[in-house]
Amino acid sequence: MTMKGSLLFVSSVVILINMVRGCPPKCRCHPFSKSVDCRNQGLVDIPSHLPAETQILLLSNNHIQKISQSAFTDTLALKILDLSNNSVSGLLPGTFKGLRNLQILNLTKNFIEYVDNRTFSSLPHLKELDLSSNNILSLPGTLGNNTWNITLLSLKHNKLQKVDRLLLESLPNLKVILFKGNYWQCNCQVFGLKLWLESFLYRGGVSDGVICATPGNRKGKDLLRIPYELYGICPHTVSEVHQANTHHYAEHRSSLKHGRHNEHGGDGSRAHCEPKPKPRPVSLRHAIATVVITGVVCGIVCLMMLAAAVYGCAYAAITAKYHRENSHSPPGKEKGSVEESKPFQSSMA
The missing domain is CATH 3.80.10.10 (Ribonuclease Inhibitor)
Known part of the structure; x- marks a missing residue:
């Protein structure tokens, strides 16, 4: 107790x-x-x-x-x-x-x-x-x-x-x-993060990286390893399209006043209200095709230049050989040819 x-x-x-x-x-x-x-x-x-x-x-x-x-x-x-x-x-x-x-x-x-x-x-x-x-x-x-x-x-x-x-x-x-x-979305909107992260790491910062979750073809890939060319240009947002349409309407309000008859005749009046088509992202397939075609054309041009060079060298070699043979011909032969020409001239006389 x-x-x-x-x-x-x-x-x-x-x-x-x-x-x-x-x-x-x-x-x-x-x-x-x-x-x-x-x-x-x-x-x-x-x-x-x-x-x-x-x-x-x-x-x-x-x-x-x-x-x-x-x-x-x-x-x-x-x-x-x-x-x-x-x-x-x-x-x-x-x-x-x-x-x-x-x-x-x-x-x-x-x-x-x-x-x-x-x-x-x-x-x-x-x-x-x-x-x-x-x-x-x-x-x-x-x-x-x-x-x-x-x-x-x-x-x-x-x-x-x-x-x-x-x-x-x-x-x-x-x-x-x-x-x-x-759940990182590696689309055009992540472009700014990519630029900042590259600069941050260059200055000595530490990060575990951004691993993409979407879209499907980039899932599991490191953001920094995706080339800039594959991001494309972000389409205009709804507010941007609305502002553009408002500005377009303000510029052409006078022409719209005189074009009311188009409201009953088709889609003419609606054309001013439709947003511009969204810019399409860069196509990787088209880019590769362009590179291949450019390479083939450059290859053909290089082959043609090589053939011309070979032909020029061969022609120069033949010409040089011809001049060399003429410069070393026997002197008696030239004299005999002159003497042989004299009897022929006397017989003609």
Whole structure:
């Protein structure tokens, strides 16, 4: 009984100390490292009454679904926040408001579908942001006005099909970016990402690459290994076509006023409203045929030039031989020919 009483007294003292220091239930507070460990406790909300000096908060492997805007108002000194492997489905614009000292934010293995561009705007010292293993379908044009210090961004294992190049260019200090396990569409719209990624790797950046999911003929291929010529030109969007048609209508409104009789006579009036046909992408088959034909023509021209050169050399050799034989003919023969011609002339006389 004495031993049990001693243990009960000690545990009561520990609980009282934690309560005085502000350590919430189901959590372990470490004053020396200024950390609070609330992992694997089945929590459904962010614990309240956290010590104000907390710099490391570990909340992984719980059942937290929502994060209120006042969840971290008492822990403004926080530097590391681990919310991995929870059930967070959304992040409000003011979720991390006031955490100006936060440097590492881990949100992996949640159910986040959408990221607002104001969610991380209040984190000017954020360096590492891990959003992997969520259900993110798209990302905004930027992650916020104060996110230029991010050096690591993980987007692995989401449902992304594309990323705006402007978002990546708004992170000038980025050193590592991870793209693996998404549904990347390697069409004309991914051209900007390809250009940015080539420049990023050239500057010494680290990436696991973009592996295409669609279209079918590019599935499983590395984005960087697909030639530029195969992307083609993106067709005009609906808004672009609408603007073009509006401008076209404004230029010819006077002629349209005098052409109302065409409304009952056929499709003449509708021709002005039809968008221009979409530019067709570059055909690989036509490109290969053009290269083959060009090669055949060049080959024939080269053969003709070679035949002409051989003929010229042969003709020059024969001519040189002929002149050489005439220059070395016996002198007596020439004299005899002259002497033989004299009797013939005297007989004629």
